[in-house]
Amino acid sequence: MSSDDVTSNLTEVSKPWKRENSNPSLQEVHKSVPIKKTGSFFRRLLGFIGPGYLVAVGYMDPGNWATSIAGGSAYGYTLLSVILISNLMAILLQSLSAKLGIVSGRDLAQACRDHFSKPVSFVLWILCELAIAACDLAEVIGAAIALNLLFHIPLVYGVCLTAFDILLVLLLQNKGFRYIEAFVIALIATIALCFGFELLLSKPEIGGIVSGFIPSSTIVSNPEMLYIALGILGATVMPHNLYLHSSIVQTRKYDDTVEGKRSAIKYATIDSTVALMLALFVNAAILILSAAAFHTTGHKDVAEIQDAYHLLDPLLGTGVAGILFGVALLASGQNSTLTGTLAGQIVMEGFLNIRLKPWLRRLITRMIAIIPAVIVTIIYGEKGTGELLILSQVILSLQLSFAVIPLVMFTSDKNKMGSFVNKKWVKWLAWLVTAIIVLLNAYLLWRTFF
Structure with a gap:
C-alpha cells in the first residue's frame, strides 16, 4: 500500500471532534496486546479474545442473581424469554461500544467530554460514578x-474483607492486561461449571425450558410477573460496561487504517457476542435452577440469595449443591x-481528563x-443487605439511559464515524432498543418508588 493510500484511509475515518484526543484511554495498557495480522481466522481471532469476557462479567454479577432467583421460583421457566431478549439487546449495544472505541480512538467518556459542554459532561460523570458505586455495592x-454462606464469616467482616481485593487488582495490572483477562475468564469458567453441574442435579424439564424461551403474553398481562421481568431487563445491561468496552478494545495493537479498524471491529464483535452468550447461559441457568428446585416443589416465594443457598441442599438431595452455589457467587462478586x-x-x-494512581482510585470506589x-x-x-442490593439495581437502571443515548447518537453520526457509521437498519434497531430501555427503566423506577 502506498503512502497516499494510507493517508486516504486515515482521512476517511478522521472525525470532526472538537479537540485532539491527546491521552489514550487506559494509557498504561493502550495497544499493549499484539495481534496476528496474517494466518487463519481463528489465529487472528485469538488476539482479540478477552475484552468481551471482562464485559460479560457485568451481565452475571450478584445484582442479577436476585431477580433471576425470584423469577424462577415464582413463575417457573416463563421469564427465560426476557433473559434472552435482554441478552440480544446487550449484544447490540456492546458491539456499538466496541466500534466507537476502535473507530474514534476514544472511549465513551472521552467522546462525551468532547461532544457535550463542561456542565453536561460533569453531570454525566457524577451519574456514572453513582452507577459504578452502586454496581460495586452489589458486588x-x-x-x-458468599463468604458468610461458605465460611460463616459475619456479613460485616465479609464486607470489610472485600477491600483487600485491591492488592489482587494491582498485582494483575502490573503483570499485564492479558493476566487480568485470563483471571476473569478462569472465574467465569468456574461460575459456568458450577451452574452446569447444578443443572444436572436439578433435572429441569427440557420442554419447559424450550417453551420458556418463547415470549408469552402472560408476562405483560400479569402485573407482578411484568415487574420482575422489568427488573431482569433493567439490571441486565450495565451502563459502566459501555464505557469499559469502548476503552479495553483499544488494548489491541490493530492498524489505524480503514481495513485495520474494520478487521478489529469484526473480531471484537465476535469476542463480545460469544462472551455474552456465555453470560446468557449463566443467567438462564440461575433461573432454570430456581424453577426446577423451588417452583416445582412449591417454594414459590424464594427471592433472597441466602434462602436459595439453604434450600438447595435438601431439595436436590446432596450437600454439594449449596457449596457450588456459594463458590459461583463468590467468583461472580470477585x-x-x-x-x-x-x-x-x-x-x-x-470525563475529567485527570489521572489518579490505580490503587487510590480503587480505594475511593471501594470505600463508597x-x-x-x-x-x-x-x-x-x-x-437490609437484600434491600440494598435491590436499591443498587435501581440506581443502575436510572443511569443506563444516560450511557445508551450518547452511544447510539455518536455511532449513528456520519461526521464522527465516517464510513463506519451505523447502517440504517442498525441505527433504527439501536434507537428502538434505546427507547425500550428508557421506557422500561422509567416504569421500573416509578413502580419502585410509588
Whole structure:
C-alpha cells in the first residue's frame, strides 16, 4: 500500500471532534496486546479474545442473581424469554461500544467530554460514578454473602474483607492486561461449571425450558410477573460496561487504517457476542435452577440469595449443591470488582481528563461501596443487605439511559464515524432498543418508588 493510500484511509475515518484526543484511554495498557495480522481466522481471532469476557462479567454479577432467583421460583421457566431478549439487546449495544472505541480512538467518556459542554459532561460523570458505586455495592454485598454462606464469616467482616481485593487488582495490572483477562475468564469458567453441574442435579424439564424461551403474553398481562421481568431487563445491561468496552478494545495493537479498524471491529464483535452468550447461559441457568428446585416443589416465594443457598441442599438431595452455589457467587462478586476498578479509572480519566494512581482510585470506589454496606449490615442485618442490593439495581437502571443515548447518537453520526457509521437498519434497531430501555427503566423506577 502506498503512502497516499494510507493517508486516504486515515482521512476517511478522521472525525470532526472538537479537540485532539491527546491521552489514550487506559494509557498504561493502550495497544499493549499484539495481534496476528496474517494466518487463519481463528489465529487472528485469538488476539482479540478477552475484552468481551471482562464485559460479560457485568451481565452475571450478584445484582442479577436476585431477580433471576425470584423469577424462577415464582413463575417457573416463563421469564427465560426476557433473559434472552435482554441478552440480544446487550449484544447490540456492546458491539456499538466496541466500534466507537476502535473507530474514534476514544472511549465513551472521552467522546462525551468532547461532544457535550463542561456542565453536561460533569453531570454525566457524577451519574456514572453513582452507577459504578452502586454496581460495586452489589458486588461487595454478593461477595460478603458468599463468604458468610461458605465460611460463616459475619456479613460485616465479609464486607470489610472485600477491600483487600485491591492488592489482587494491582498485582494483575502490573503483570499485564492479558493476566487480568485470563483471571476473569478462569472465574467465569468456574461460575459456568458450577451452574452446569447444578443443572444436572436439578433435572429441569427440557420442554419447559424450550417453551420458556418463547415470549408469552402472560408476562405483560400479569402485573407482578411484568415487574420482575422489568427488573431482569433493567439490571441486565450495565451502563459502566459501555464505557469499559469502548476503552479495553483499544488494548489491541490493530492498524489505524480503514481495513485495520474494520478487521478489529469484526473480531471484537465476535469476542463480545460469544462472551455474552456465555453470560446468557449463566443467567438462564440461575433461573432454570430456581424453577426446577423451588417452583416445582412449591417454594414459590424464594427471592433472597441466602434462602436459595439453604434450600438447595435438601431439595436436590446432596450437600454439594449449596457449596457450588456459594463458590459461583463468590467468583461472580470477585470477578465484577476487577471490571469495576477499570470502569472507574476510565470514566474519571475520560470525563475529567485527570489521572489518579490505580490503587487510590480503587480505594475511593471501594470505600463508597463499603461504608453504606457496613452501616446497613450493622443496623438491619441480612434483610437490609437484600434491600440494598435491590436499591443498587435501581440506581443502575436510572443511569443506563444516560450511557445508551450518547452511544447510539455518536455511532449513528456520519461526521464522527465516517464510513463506519451505523447502517440504517442498525441505527433504527439501536434507537428502538434505546427507547425500550428508557421506557422500561422509567416504569421500573416509578413502580419502585410509588
